[in-house]
Amino acid sequence: MSIHQPPGGQPLRSIDALVEAGLAAPDKRDALRKVAERYAVSLTPAIAGLIDPADPADPIARQFVPDAAELQTLPQELSDPIGDDAHSPVEGVVHRYPDRALLKLVHACPVYCRFCFRREMVGPGGDALTGHKLDAALAYLAARPEIWEVIMTGGDPFILSARRVREVARRLAAIPQIKVARWHTRVPMVDPGRITPDYARALRMPGKASYIAIHANHPREFSEAARTAIATLADAGHVLLGQSVLLKGVNADVGTLSALMRAFVENRIKPYYLHHPDLAPGTAHFRLTLAEGQALVKSLRGNLSGLCQPTYILDIPGGAGKVPVGPAFLSPCEAPGAEALAEDRQGGLHRYPPA
Structure with missing residues (x-):
């Protein structure tokens, strides 16, 4: 595989930059610019360096390099496929389930997944949850005694500085009914240099159980740098969970899916959810049928350790919530x-x- 880095080691945030780096064909430039006008584009050096530009079906490129197929929106696809807005009582909070709530701290990510279910909401330039907006969100959480767990998400909350995550952690730790803090991120895989021992400590909430859900979809994402970042988080006392999306052309085969789940477990990450792709606009080329997904998940049972078994999940369109749809x-x-x-x-x- 050809390993390379973007010029200057900077993120690739335009179609011209992708073409210059050899990750997009020059004859597709105009079509891909139309995609970039609608959906955010960014590849970190860590991710760009994992792509084999000679492989037209490279599974890392498929996740992050824009595709003209994203301009095709099907009637059943939704701008808010899991109904965040309908369950957002104050800005930055999604309260869909009685005992837990999301706290969306940022609207930006270090990379932009081409299948993202929040792709209509995230991108560079989005406001972070700060000042009076953060005060209002935390006041909502504090006023609900039923909220036992808070899930930090976005965007990707790990783009925040250690100072900012330490502040959020401190303020959440002061809410007595919150017992569990969970962070959702791709940063250990896509920008592993951000994960320092100090950063790992900043995420801790005194007196609370601390979980980090790490998103990865292909075993090749577990680079040496990613493995080091993951170990830093585990050694700091965080419980690590794995989240993946079942994606056609990326991991929708038994061999890749098995290797992915084993890679999680080998790195002290318990596979948690394997998501069926959401009905986000322009993502039909990633989706497979539920029956195909069930057959793949069924093939894992008995052939892989019980530690390697994720729960196959469907987020019901419109906001009704997640349900397991694994094989019977x-x-x-x-x-x-x-x-x-x-x-x-x-x-x-x-x-x-x-x-």
Whole structure:
């Protein structure tokens, strides 16, 4: 694989920069500029360096390099596919479930995933949640005794400085009913140099359980620098969870998905959610059917350690929330003396007796 870095080691934030770096074809420049006019573009040096420009189907490029297919919006696709706005009582807070709430600290990311479900809301220039807006969001959380967990998201909250995350952590730690803090990020994979021991300490909330959900979709994202960043977070006492999106052309095959889940576990990250792609505008080329996804997830069971098993999740369009849609291994049985048929990993069926 050809490894290279962008000129000057700077993020690639324009189609011209992608063409110059050899990551986009010159004859596609005009079409891709139309994509960039609608959706944000940014590739960090760490991500650009993982792409093989000689491979037209490179799975890292597919995640981050714009594609003209993004200009095709299907009727069922939604600008707010999981209904954040309908559950946002104050700016920066999404309160969809009784015992937990999202705190959207920023609207920008170090990279912009081409399948992002918030792609209509994130991008450079978006305001961070600061000042009176942050005060109002924290006041909302403090006034709800049912909120047990707060999930920091955005954008990517790890683009904030250590000083800023330390301030947020301190203020959340002062809310007694909040017992769990969870940060969602791609930074350890896409900009691993940001994760220093001081940064890892800044994320801690005294007296609270601290979780970090790290998003990765392909085993190649686990570079040596990424592994070092992950170890820094784990060694600081954070519990690490893995999140992935099942993406056609990236990880929608048994071999890649298995290697991805093993890479998580080898790096002290417990696979948590494997998301079915959301109905975000211009993302149809990433989606596969639920039945195809279920078959892939079913293939993991029994062939990979239980530590490597994520929950296959569908976020119901419109804001009704997440539901597990993993494959079933039990089916009803009408035979005498049996309550159900249990399917083993080879496809064999076994009667299970009634209680």
